[in-house]
Amino acid sequence: MAKVSMVEREKRRTKLAERFEKKRAELKRIVADPEADYEEKQAAMHRLNKLPRDSSPVRGRNRCRVSGRPRGYYRKFGLARNKLREAAMRGDVPGLRKASW
Template sequence: MAKTNMIMREAKRAKLVAKLGKKREVLKAKIISPTASYEEKQEAAVALQKLPRDSSYTRQRNRCKLTGRTRGVYKKFGLARHKLREAAMRGEVPGLKKASW
């Protein structure tokens, strides 16, 4: 089990991304825009830098829904590799079975 504070930090990041994601996209579009003037681009860059770092989508980390583990997490299932295997053995994951050849 991961530390509770790390799991809570990740939840806080997810909230910030949901809250400020649109604003970040608008500012990034303005910076990239070929029609915007140099001053407008500079203002947008400064505004983007003033936003919290954790509001960036790339700061988020995939975590297991059951344990909070960050490594070996399958995006499709949201579980770490060992918890996915346990769930598959119990038959809780439809369409997934142990390979044998």
């Protein structure tokens, strides 16, 4: 089980990223616009840098929904490898079977 503080921090980052999503996209559009003049791009980049760091979606880390484990995460199932195995053994994941050959 991951530390509760780390899971809560991740939730906070997700909320912050959602809150600043539109503002961040607008500023990035101005910076990438070839028609915008240099001063306008500089001002947009400065405002982008002033936004909270955790409002960037790339700072998010995928975590297991059950245990909060950050590593061994399977995106398709939203679970870490060990919790996915447990769920598969119980038969909770439709279409997933233990391999045997």
